[in-house]
Structure formats: C-alpha cells, structure tokens
Amino acid sequence: MSKIDINRYLVDEATFDTQLSPTEWNRAISIMVEQILKPKGYGHNLVQNVANATIRREQEASTAMGKGFALPHTKTSLVKDAYVGWFSVGAGIDFNALDHQPVYILCCIVSPSSESLDLHLTIMESVFFCALQSDFRKNARQASTAHEFRLAVLTALRKRDIS
Numbered sequence: 001m002s003k004i005d006i007n008r009y010l011v012d013e014a015t016f017d018t019q020l021s022p023t024e025w026n027r028a029i030s031i032m033v034e035q036i037l038k039p040k041g042y043g044h045n046l047v048q049n050v051a052n053a054t055i056r057r058e059q060e061a062s063t064a065m066g067k068g069f070a071l072p073h074t075k076t077s078l079v080k081d082a083y084v085g086w087f088s089v090g091a092g093i094d095f096n097a098l099d100h101q102p103v104y105i106l107c108c109i110v111s112p113s114s115e116s117l118d119l120h121l122t123i124m125e126s127v128f129f130c131a132l133q134s135d136f137r138k139n140a141r142q143a144s145t146a147h148e149f150r151l152a153v154l155t156a157l158r159k160r161d162i163s
Helices: 006-012 025-040 044-060 117-131 134-142 146-162
Strands: 015-020 064-066 073-076 083-093 103-112
Touching (some): 006 146, 025 044, 044 103, 083 134, 083 146, 103 117, 103 134
16 A cells, blocks of 8 residues: 555544534444534435444444543445544543543544555554543643644644654
8 A cells, every 4th residue: 555644534634523512422423423424425324324333343342542532433335435533522421441531532433444454554543643642632622623623633643743
C-alpha cells in the first residue's frame, strides 16, 4: 500500500461533535455512526446496519482504554471508504472501561472490510497516539466547538509527526 494520508481521515474529512449526550454506550454508537455516515450519503438502513455491527464489535470487548477515552470501530462491506468521527460527552458514559471510569472522548472508526488491514490499523495507531496524550484528552474535553476539538486532534497529531 502506498503512503496513507492519515490526516485526510483523522482531520480533513472527519466528523467532530462536542455535544454528544446519550447516557448509554450503545445509543452513543448509533448516534456517532449516523453522524459519520449520513453526510456521506449513506441511507438509514445501511447506517443502522453499520451501527449494529459496531455495537456487536463493542460487545465482544470494550474499546474503552481508560482515562476517559474509547475507540469503537468496525470493518464492514457496507462502506466504500474509511470514516472517522471524534465526539465528546460532557456527562460521560459507562463503556466498561479498563479503569472503570466514564468515557468522555470517543473516536469512532468505520472502515471497509475490502480495504487492506493497513488503513484501519494506521488510523487506530494514530488515534491511540492522540488518546495517550494527557494534553490531548484535556483539550478535547474542554473543547466547546467542533473547531476547538479539531485543533486538539491536529495538535496531538503534530507531536506524532515530529517525534
């Protein structure tokens, strides 16, 4: 695979929402998948099927890695490209995190199963890099607009690029 323009997925074409408000993890996944895919032209039934696939993946093992961050994701034949959404939940959601703390920041990834594993894993690796930075988690939680949230992601990714 040629070099992946990871910022295209993580920033340029990503969805950012600082107002996610559901209190249950499965409802949060449904809303995130809808916000990611509907603007890309995907219909209601397909969006619901992708949301259900993402929920099934989350039921296998929680993607909440602790420190208030979760990375629900799925690979499916229902989409043509990889899509990413960044979300914050002010009140937090119980995502069965490793540290038993609520999740406040989520990054949802939907990738095509036809795509090589490289793209999905490269996106996940970059998201993990962001999530491990305490400055990123603080800035993302404090972001009150999509623009501020996007800047938090960009700042974290710049640290990856210079390290």
